[in-house]
Structures are given as C-alpha cells and as structure tokens.
Amino acid sequence: MKAEIIAVGTELLLGQIVNTNAQFLAESCAEIGVDVYFQTVVGDNRGRIREAFDIARKRAELIICTGGLGPTQDDLTKDVLAEYTGRQLYIHQPSMDKIEELFRSRGTVMVESNARQAHLLTQSDPLANDTGLAVGAALTFEGTHFILLPGPPKEMKPMFKHYAVPWIQSKMGGVQPLFSKVLKFSGIGESNLEHQLIDLIQTQRDPSIAPYAKEGEVMIRLTTRAASQAEAESRIEPVEREIRSRVGEYIYADEDMPIEQAVLRRLGQSGRTVAVAESCTGGLLSDMFTAIPGSSQVFLGGVVCYTNALKNQLLDVPLDVLEGIGAPGAVSKETAALLAENVRRKTNASVSVAITGVAGPAESEGKPVGTVFVGIAREEGTVVEQLKLSGNRESIKLKAAKNALYLLWKQL
Template sequence: MKAEIIAVGTELLLGQIVNTNAQALSLKLAELGIDVYFQTVVGDNAARLKQAIEIGRSRADLLVFTGGLGPTQDDLTKDVLADYLGRKLIMHEPSMEAIRHLFSSRGMDMVESNRRQAHMLEDSFPLENTTGLAVGNALEQDGTLYVLLPGPPREMIPMLEGPAQDWLRSMLGEERPLYSRLLKFAGIGESNLEAKLLDLIEGQNDPTLAPYAKEGEVSIRVSTKASTVQEAEERIQKAVDLISERVGEHLYAQKDIPIEEEIVHLLRASRRRLASAESCSGGLFAELVTNVPGSSGEFVGGVVTYTNAMKHQLLGIPMSQLEGDGAPGAISESTAVLMAENVRSICDADFGVSLTGVAGPAESEGKPVGLVYFAIAERDKETVVYKVQMSGGRSMIRLRAVKAALYRLWQALRA
C-alpha cells in the first residue's frame, strides 16, 4: 500500500512551526508495512487543499491528513474532504458531549464554533481524541483510504497510536509489516562507508539498505517486510553479517544511540571510569558524555583548560612545554599526551581523554584552522595520540574532533 501524508496549515509553510508529525507518521506507517511515497504541506486554503487531495488520490492508496480539525474558520480539512467526496458532515455526539462538559466544568460559555470540532464525515469511523476536543475520522471511498488526524502532536500521536492504527490494521488484510534494524557507525564518512558496501546497496532487493548521515556518525537502516518477526530477523541478520565482515570496526551499535551512550555502557560493564581535559573543544566532550543518563557513575569529571595558564595551574603542564623558543606549544602531540595523562592521574580514572587544537576563526601558534590533537591515556598502558585536520566552521570542527576522539575511545574500550 502506498501512502501520502498531507499536512494542513499555513503556519507550516511560513516556518512558524516544524512539521514533526510527518516523522511520527512515517515511522508508524512503515511499521504497519505501508510505504510513504509522498509528503505534502498545504496552507489553509480550500482550493489548494482540494487540489492536494486530487493529486494524492492519483498516486496513493491512503491519504493521511494532519491539522485543520479545530474550531476556527481556517480549519478546513473536514469541510473540504466532505465536499470533495460528496458526503455530509454530521455531529459525533460523544465528542460534542465532551466539549459541552469541558466548558461547563470550567464555568465558561461554549463558543458556537467549537461545535465544528465534533463534526465527522457521514458513514466514517470516528477516531476518539483522548487529549483534545477534535474528533478524528477514518473512511474508505472508491478504493482510497482517508485518515484525518489533529495537528497538535500531543493530540495526533495518541490518536495515531490508538484508534487510527487499529483501523488501519483492520483495512490492511494480508499486508506484511515492515521490520528494520538501525546500524550505527563512527570513524568513517558516508561516502567511504557507501564505497565499501556499494555492491550490496546497488544489488539490494530484500532486505533493503538505506544510508543516513549526520555529523560524526553514519547510519544504515536494514529493512524487510515479513510475515513473522522470526522471518524478518533471519533476513536482517544475514545482511548485518555481510556488512559487519566489511566495516565491523566502525559498527558501534545496532540501535539508534549516539556513540557516547555506547561508551558509557562499555565503561559501566567493565567498571572503568573516564576523565577529560579539553581546550579547543570547550567542554563539548564532557557535555556529550554527561548527556547520557546515569553517566555520573562512569564520568569522574573534566576540565576546560582554555589558556596556557590554566593548563599549567590545573593540569601541571610546564610553561616551558607551552611557551617560549623551541616549546612544542599548546597545540602539539606532546601537550595532548600530558593533558590526557595528567587529568587521568588527577581524577584517578581509568581513561583520560584530551583535545587541543585550532577551532578558528584564525590560526594559532602558526598552526592552521582545523588542526586538532587528541590523546587517550589508559591506566597501565602507553598513551596514544592522534593528529587530525578537520574542515568546516568553528562549531563543526569542535564537533568533528570530539566525535573522532569518542570513536578512538570506543576502540580502546573494545580492545
């Protein structure tokens, strides 16, 4: 079954709110085995909404609407669809009673326009709204399914997860649900990952492989439609095994978590602790790690030693290392090593991670923007230091450097 999502609301077109409903709907429809081929956003205009319905019917079996079910005159979805399908609008009495009760319990007079929220298309299935007032609708006509949901996510999501999902399941018949697994990679770019898996991606049939990328991490979703969970898992696992043979050294999780969360899990499992010393990253490493709930048991603490004076005072790095003729400088391999080793020792941690470099906008110590050194000091092991040259703006360089350090720490934890 092919679906189109039609989001109704001029505020979406103006950028006043973000259409988060589309993501929730796409995920749920995929789970039901329904393919979303198109997403449309249309303003509060009857003629343009009617045109969107006409186009949607020509290319989809299911149209899912969000928005336009409220009490005001610009809430047009039910009116336009009723007119388009040649159906009357009738009152859904349970919803009308809930509206009356709400106003009565608050000691307020009900504005007549609120009756619009209890309207539904005749001969349609009402979708109860447990968190708001506007009743949803579901119906079938001439081989096309229509589902009307409210716009506010706090109302849309419960309706989708409850009665709308149940109604769709009842209409699907033998449609097989979609099963998928998300593979998360670090330490490799999207283009390099694709190059290593190109034959699998180009030759895909079932399961399908879909790469996604964001800064510092790449994902591949492995998906299949199957009659049972066991059948789906067997197919997915075969694909995962092939992928792991080629790029397993970058595959840090088989679920949607950031690499810092997996690092906290590994630290916890091995009863080891982490500390950090940062310069150019300005505390971003510590921020990402401490964003993981419960990380206080694994992350001892960190320092942001932005100036040479603080590197000397807090980490005990000699000024002769940082400044003067012949000094390596703050942005150097040897300083990164001292920062990692000293913060590990001071905090009595099992791992110390350091980052020092040039985030920009100008060069520093005669060294180019984007040059970063980071080191990993592990108890009773030789410290390892890495030199990277990052591209992008200031914020991007900081994030990419931190993600690179997290990847190398993940490797050390697995060794």
C-alpha cells in the same frame, strides 16, 4: 498500499516550525508495509487544501493528513474534507464530554469554538486523542482512505500508533510488513564505507541495503518484507554477517542511537565513569553526554579550558609546555595527554577524554585549521591520536567531538 502525507498549516510553509510529523509518519508507514511516495505541505486555505486532496487521490490509496483539527477558524481540515466528500460534521459526544470536563476541572468557562475539536464526519471512525482534545478521523471515500490527525506531535504520534495503524492494517488485505535492522558506524566516512560494501549495494535484492550519513556518523539500514520477525531475521542475518566481516571494527551499535549513548551505556554496564577536558570543542562533548537521559550515573563533568591560562590554572598543564620557543604548544600531543590525565586525576573518573585543536577560521601556533589531538586516559595508560579534519568551524568542532567518542569507544 501507496500513501501520501499532507501536512496542513501555513506556519509550515513560512518555516516557523519544522515538519517532523512527516518523518515519523513515513517511517511508521514503512514499518507496516505502506509505501509513502509523496509528501505535501499546504497552507490554511480551503481551496488549496481541496486541491491537495484532488492531486493526492490520483496517486495514492491512503491520504494521511496532519494539522488543522484545532478550535480556531483557520483549522479547516475536517471542514474541507466534509465538503469534499459530501458528508456532515456532528459532535462526537465522548470527545465533547472530555473537553467540557477539562474546562470544569480548571474552573474556567469553555469558549464555544472549542467544540470544533469534537467535530467528526458522518460515516467515519473516530481516532481517540489520548494526549489532547481534538478527535481524529478515519474514513473511506470512493476507494480512497483518509486519516485525519492533529498537528502537535505529542498528540499525533500516539493517535497514529494506537488507533490509525490498526485501522489502516484492516484495509491492507494481508500485505507483509517491512522489517529493518540498523547498523551504526563511526570512525569511517560514508564514501569509504560505501567503497567497502559497493558490490553488496549494487547487487542487493532482499534485504535492501541503504546507507545514510550525517556529520560524524553513518548508518546502514537493512530492510526486508516478511511474515514474521523470525523470517526477517533469517534473511537479514547473512548480509549483516558479511558487512561485519568487512567493516565490523567501525560498528558501535545495532540499533539507532548516537555514539555518545553507546559510550555511556558501555561505561554504565561496566560500572565506570568519565570526565572530559575540552578546548576547541568548547563544551560540545559535555553537552552531548548530558543530552542523554541518565548520563549523571556515568558522566562526572568536564572542564572547558579554552585559554592557556585556564589549561595551566585548572588542569596543571605547565606553561613551558603551552608557550614559548620550542614548546609543543596548546595544540599538541603532549597537551592532550596532560589534559586527559589531569582531569581524570582531579575528578577520580575511570576514564577521561581531552580535545585540543584548531577549529578555525585561521591557523594557530602555525598549525593548520582542522588539526586536532584527542587524548584518552585510563588506569592502563594514556593514548593520543591526531586528527586532520575538514570543514568550517562548526563542522570541525562536531567532527572532533564525534571522533573523540569513537576513539573512547574503541578504548572501552
């Protein structure tokens, strides 16, 4: 089944909000065997919404709309589709009861326009809104299936997953769903990874091999259509085994998670803790750790010691290491090792990470932009690796943090 996603909302066109719904819907459709070939964004305008319907019907069997189901006059999606299909709008009483009960519980008067959220097209199936008020809809018009979903992701996602997906599957006629296996890589760039696997990528049939990259991490998605999870795994397993035989040292997870989550998970499983000392990354590594729910069980904290004075005062790095003729300097193997060892000692962490370097835009201590040293201290000893990174200041900071995480993951 071919599908098109239509996101309705002038705020999307103006860039005031990011259309994350399209990403979720495209991925969710792929999982059930629906191919999304086009995505459209249209403003809150009757004529242009109708035109979007016209265009989509020429190239898709399923049209999934998000947005425009709210209570205000610019929420037009149901109104336009009713006109387009020649159907009437009526009050869906269970939804209306829910809206009225909400206002009663708050002790406030319901504004009349809120009733618009209970509107439903005749000859359509309601899609319950478990986390909001606007009822969704599913219908078929002259061979084209329409799904109407609210715009807020917290309402749209559960409605699609719990109610729209079963409705869509009932119209698909036995199309086999897609199954995917994700492999996450760090410590290797996209071009190098592709080089190692180029023959597999060029001759792929089933499963397909798709690499995706973002700063500091690379992902490969292996995908196949199958009647069951077991059948899919039997097809994916030989290809995954071959990939692991070539580049397995860089694989840190076989599910879609950032490397900081994989590191924290591994530390937690072994009952270990981590602390950090950061100079050029300015707290970025600490922020990555604390963004993971439950990180407090593993991450003790960190020190942002940006200046030499703080490296000396807070983490006891001698000034004759940091400054002076013949001194290694703040950006050095020696300083990275001392930062790692001393923050570990002061926090009593099982393992510690230190990052010091030159993020730019100018060189420092005669060392070029992108020179970074990462220290990892454990009871077994301390290791330091030098990185030579490229990019602007922001990019170098992110790459430094991600590479530090990969080096820590290897040590663990």
